[in-house]
Amino acid sequence: MTIIPVDIAGRPYEVRIGSGLLADLAGQCGKRLRKTRVPIVTDVNVHAAWGAVVEASLAAAGHVAVWRVLPPGEASKSWSELWATVDWLLAEEIERGDHILALGGGVIGDLTGFAAAILKRGCHFIQLPTSLLAQVDSSVGGKTAINAAAGKNLVGAFHQPALVLADLDALGTLPARELAAGYAEVVKYGLIGDAGFFDWCERHGSAVIAGDEQARAHAVATSVAAKARIVAEDERETTGRRALLNLGHTFGHALEAETGFSDRLLHGEAVALGMVLAARYSARTGLLRGQEAERIAGHIASVGLPAKLSALALDCDGATLTAHMLHDKKMDAGTLPFLLMRGIGETVLARDVALDDVTAFLDNELAG
Numbered sequence: 001m002t003i004i005p006v007d008i009a010g011r012p013y014e015v016r017i018g019s020g021l022l023a024d025l026a027g028q029c030g031k032r033l034r035k036t037r038v039p040i041v042t043d044v045n046v047h048a049a050w051g052a053v054v055e056a057s058l059a060a061a062g063h064v065a066v067w068r069v070l071p072p073g074e075a076s077k078s079w080s081e082l083w084a085t086v087d088w089l090l091a092e093e094i095e096r097g098d099h100i101l102a103l104g105g106g107v108i109g110d111l112t113g114f115a116a117a118i119l120k121r122g123c124h125f126i127q128l129p130t131s132l133l134a135q136v137d138s139s140v141g142g143k144t145a146i147n148a149a150a151g152k153n154l155v156g157a158f159h160q161p162a163l164v165l166a167d168l169d170a171l172g173t174l175p176a177r178e179l180a181a182g183y184a185e186v187v188k189y190g191l192i193g194d195a196g197f198f199d200w201c202e203r204h205g206s207a208v209i210a211g212d213e214q215a216r217a218h219a220v221a222t223s224v225a226a227k228a229r230i231v232a233e234d235e236r237e238t239t240g241r242r243a244l245l246n247l248g249h250t251f252g253h254a255l256e257a258e259t260g261f262s263d264r265l266l267h268g269e270a271v272a273l274g275m276v277l278a279a280r281y282s283a284r285t286g287l288l289r290g291q292e293a294e295r296i297a298g299h300i301a302s303v304g305l306p307a308k309l310s311a312l313a314l315d316c317d318g319a320t321l322t323a324h325m326l327h328d329k330k331m332d333a334g335t336l337p338f339l340l341m342r343g344i345g346e347t348v349l350a351r352d353v354a355l356d357d358v359t360a361f362l363d364n365e366l367a368g
């Protein structure tokens, strides 16, 4: 097991990465489980795959799992599910010193974390991320949220978990497409600050996706260590450091909005293509060498992720995509900061990008 500390001032916690952590859930949580009944929020698919393992571990230590099992998918990050989840926790008589468990991917972690943030002005929660995306990104760092009619993740809070248990065994039950989509966030850590890790991704990315245990352990641990460093420096995204974690997300968000946040383009796939577009746009402005942009695109394509905007066959123009960007929650005083690349491992925040130029660039990319 690898243990990565997240040194948030006053609220430090550990991310533990390894095999068999869910089977040893009670042991891993230890005294954090103060009562017989242990409240766990999950979704139908994760419950089917891991519910019995979790129940057995808790039962062996004298606990009873009490479940709130939600439908899978983004629709669960809603006001109505938040309301119902908070009411359920109140009915379970959860106290502030108790720990609520979030077993699942990003949707479950975000919803449960937000419920924990507002219940009795803040209860503890433990992240048990089961998707690659949640293990390397969303379970660490305390961003919690639900979606609003006006957009994704617009209502939420920073609320750090008390512990994160990233069980690598859970990746074995993920659909291949979801695994590849999560891998985009792994590549992101190489691109934002670690050229050596990007080299490693080029050599081992396919093995991570195919199921090589050592490669998975290295990918998750390196990603979490990078995220932990950034979050410890800039928990609330105020200095610009944490904003680096949004590489590819502005272009990606526009693509997700245009495809209706649907299965046509998963979040991680949109981030993958978004990072390629950020690289190509950086090359267009002269910041990045064209060769490096194509090297990034080549790696993304080599693991089966989308690397060509024209291949999506969207029925829209560049202006439609930039209009989606204007609804991005990173908009600041009428301007949209963009993350661009100076080199592989060197991402920078640019506040002076002309949206007209982005529109012209996207028109070219849409045409192929």
Ligand code: GLY
Residues within 6 Å of the ligand: 137, 138, 140, 141, 143, 242, 245, 246
């Ligand atoms: N997923 C971006 C962040 O946690 O800041």
